[in-house]
């Protein structure tokens with residue numbers, strides 16, 4: 001006779017509980033263990049070899065109650081129910097409620113919850129199928145973000161436009177830009193050029209030439225400390241607004257940013273306002289014929305240190 005769920009379990013010395021589940025061997029279709037609920041002391045996994053006789057509503061063991069207490073506790077995660085696996089023909093051999101009949105969980109899946117295991121497998125399979133398809137698209141989208149900086153010299157006008165020392169003069173120019181995956185576009189930009197007196201040059205260079213490097217650290221140009229022309233990026237280092245050369249009631253001629261009223265002197269040094277650093281200097285050269293060229297660079301706004309972004 002097959003053990004029944006809820007059958008009383010009796011040891012040699014006393015009753016210890018009842019049958020709460022049945023574990024089957026999926027190959028032999030034999031009951032291999034009973035799970036015995038021990039009257040509030042957990043569940044034990046009792047091998048069928050310990051069963052002496054099964055009668056209607058009672059399972060008699062050939063073990064003492066202390067031996068049953070010493071048997072392995074039942075670990076639910078090590079088993080799956082017949083609802084979750086299909087073993088053809090197994091139910092015909094079992095005379096208990098199918099949902100309470102367990103079979104061992106496959107060894108390879110023991111450490112991963114079964115549903116998680118299959119879900120993860122689905123994701124991994126999807127990734128393997130999708131990655132080769134997505135790679136060219138991702139490469140196309142991301143390439144511009146990692147493109148090296150453009151360090152070409154741009155002609156912006158003739159230096160004859162700068163007539164007075166220590167005075168900001170705006171030069172406008174056009175630049176072709178490629179922003180991420182957007183098509184190329186031409187934008188108008190501006191830079192401020194100052195013909196600096198030695199006092200202003202000293203404030204800027206403090207006795208040292210200024211070297212510019214690319215993202216890889218290679219030097220691309222050096223502004224010589226005694227070359228009188230300075231070029232400042234047209235973007236305010238506070239939050240990137242455009243600033244102007246204006247007359248201030250107290251400070252005289254200054255660079256004034258109208259957005260949050262940052263004020264800079266002709267050397268680009270901050271005189272007032274929230275700007276975290278001086279105006280950003282750019283590489284500049286002036287040819288014998290007076291043609292002015294700069295390397296267009298942009299830097300992260302709002303930071304004390306200078307980080308190039310374009």
Ligand code: FES
Nearest residue numbers: 236238239257260
């Ligand atoms: S952006 Fe220039 S002061 Fe804020």
